[in-house]
Amino acid sequence: MGILTLITLVPFVAVGIIMLLPAERLKTIKQVALAAAGIDVALAVYLVFDALERVATPGPAGAPPLWHVERHAWLDRLGIEFYFGVDGVAVLMILLTAVVIFCGVLASWRHEHRGKEFFAFLLLLVGGVFGVFASQDLFLFFLFYEIAVLPMYLLIGLWGTGPKEYSAMKLTMMLMGGSALIVVGILVLFFQSGSPTFAMETIALKGVPLATQAWVFPLMFFGFGTLGGLWPFHTWSPDGHASAPTAVSMLHAGVLMKLGGYGCLKVIWLMPEGAKMWGTFFLALTTVNIFYGALVACKKTDLKYITAYSSVSHCGLVIFGLSTLNQTGFQGAVFQMFAHGLMTALFFALIGMIYGRTHTRFITEMGGLIKVMPFLGVCYMIGGMAGLGLPGLAGFIAEIQVFVGAFADASTSHRVMTVLAASSVVTTAVYLLRALTKMLYGPLQDPHHAELTDATFVERVPLVILVFFLAFAGMFPGWMIKLIAPSVAPIVARLGAG
């Protein structure tokens, strides 16, 4: 069994163990979940070091390099294989997923209500996410994609807050609607390319007719874009993230939305001609994304809504980077996926912890919290700084590449949109600093808040891990670029060749 199968299997095995344990032994259940996440972090770190050594050898022509390949015949009558393999982008995403689930389990250490099912569903979802990043077969990819998306309904519906049934249903219906578009696209790609298998590289190399790309590309791009928070199909995200419990928000905004961006990258690879036809259109949509998300975040006072809309804005930046269709833009987009994943996980973890103390998420009802909880306050500030793209943190490296990439395109429309999108940095600063100031500084709003305590040890661990990765990626981006660049270069080459 290869390392990728192992990484994917570990969460599923943990789900099995948890299902067998009696519900009363919550402590053991949490330990199992944490152990599974820990094993995956270790494996993912190994995967990164290993990839950094392998990255010098180029992959096959026209396709990203592929490591740790596991390929077995499976549903052979339909051309479906069990086909695992990763490139640099996938390796980074697997690392991100492992880190976020590890921190997510720690952040829900005090979770009590129906804990057995909670951790089982959480790990089920993560297993699906690992599977998506490891899959090279479109059917397998889609299978894991659905496994990753569906548990969200129960995770929000059962353990959420506020209008949770509504949010859960809205999220599920919109994401599954996106899947409906994707499945059509997958089947059309398979049959029109005449590929004998659902392997992505075979379909990409065989190619599909131009007329097909013209309509299948937007279909699939919208399908994945829905999960990636693409405007105007982002509306599930604020409600869903606001209603979801802490760990679920962390995973969903931190990792699951990346599946959307990752899928979009694959779609561009599969249909370069379609991408060129529709690139500017999606660039325009994502400009709206970036701008609109930031503006709405300025109006919100609920911390979770602020973070959710900032996610819409930041995830828009991912697809914006992808829509530039050049090397720098792609690098920035992938970097942004990683940076935003950490950042937003940090935000939601902090919001969960702050809410657990103040029992409010409205910044209007908070103030001066830095005096009573300096650790949480400083972490929130670091997250905020990463969000508005302060150099030294991961967000900066991502944004600068995306905007440079977009501006590199000589056409006026691209440049105008780049200027518009880049100006949203200011808006971002407005809502982030406003929230920070309101929440952390000034006099205490509520006398009860004076008695609150700072983060416990168990709470500090995930925060430290996330902050560490944010700063590490911001100060030492070289290793990440080294992984990303050769993996997106073949996609760019295909775009240039036609």
Place this chain on the structure above:
Amino acid sequence: MSGAFQMIALESALTLLAAIVLGIGMVNPKRRDGRPEAMTAAIGFAVLFAGTFFGLSPLGEAFGGAWGVGPLSVLYKRLFLAAGALTALLACPSGEPKPSIPRGRIGEALGLMVFSVTGMCVLVSSRELALLYTGLELVTMPLVALVAFHPREPRGAEAGLKYVFTSALSSGFLLYGLSFVYGLTGTTMIAEIAQRLPAGPLTLAALIMVMVGVGFKISAVPFHSWAPDVYEGGPVVVSAFLAVASKAAGFALFAKVVGVAFARSADSVSLLVALLAVVTMALGNLVALHQTNIKRFLAYSSIAQAGYLMIGLAPGGYRADASVAFYLLVYLVSCLAAFGVAAIVAGATGREDMREYIGLSESNPKLAFVMMLSLFSLSGIPPLAGFLGKFYLFAAAAEKGMAWLVLVGAVNSTISLFYYLTVIRWMYIEKPTPVQSAVPPIRTSNCAGAVLAVCTVGMLALGVLPQILRWVESAAAAGF
């Protein structure tokens, strides 16, 4: 070539089984608790099912070509037998306060069901129209009696009446259409019809009439209106049998008559079936959104499922036959699991409304879990069988360039998720209120537990094992 008797050994054995099941009650009429009958029927079905792997239904032809068994016929026979065995097991009484069939009359009910399965086996083995029609009537007639099994209950009587009228009407249409076919070709042998039937207005008229007739059997819109009332009014076990086995027989009939006999008008068939599929899915789904009675809900869900099946049927060819047969297997385990849980809950507590399923996940976690799996499978969520099943149906249509139909199917499948999730919401999310108490813990009998176990294993295995898909594809390639 095997002897004629050997060719019909399975059907003869089934007739014998029916007689035995009916006769058990007469041995000791005073103590009729229904268990021996149900066990005999279930074991009998299971033995015959196993027998099909040991030459009980050999491939070949008999009676001058009117009777013929191909690999696909065998596949369907196994499906019918498995459905029969599971349904009989589900009917096995275990002292629940509200059994779906009165204990004293289980022998009669299951005897009729065995006859119906016999009819299904005849149906898939016939290569000649008159025999085919005889088989079809043998399927339907016992079902009429089964549906109206609670004669004193107005809903049951109404359901029976509705079923008898609509099935008679549909049979009339079918016969009328088939008479056109005979008039046009001068033969009742399906293989010869396929070669001789010219394309033309009369053929089209015949095709439409045949499709109306068959449409009733598979509850395709607009010929579906009997299904909800019948499913709701009949005993749960019978509804399960109708939804699974009878629908499978309908699709076998469809593939045989429309797919084979009208092979030369394939384009018209494709278009008509595709249109039927679209309206069936859409209407089934939209109406299912508003259902609260679990049996009615499953009825509309099964109408929508018939729509998905027609997506696979529309393109024609062996891939179409394979995808439909595979989905019917998937549907068998998924739907029976849902009906199984519904039957257990209704039998123990009398609750038939999904809003009364409140708290099921806490008082009966296993039942709720099986129900959730079956609903996910029906809506096509991996790694359950329904996902691969639907993907396969969609693949069959996409292969022939019917991408628009796939899109309609996929969107409908998303809509269906809404109501499947609604049931899950009542079981898992909603909290009991003073008005609506939680479901009390239910003791599941071994028989019913076995049915759910088999279905759960089936839902998981069909979704990932390549062997089953290979077997179905080879069978479909060889044909009926």
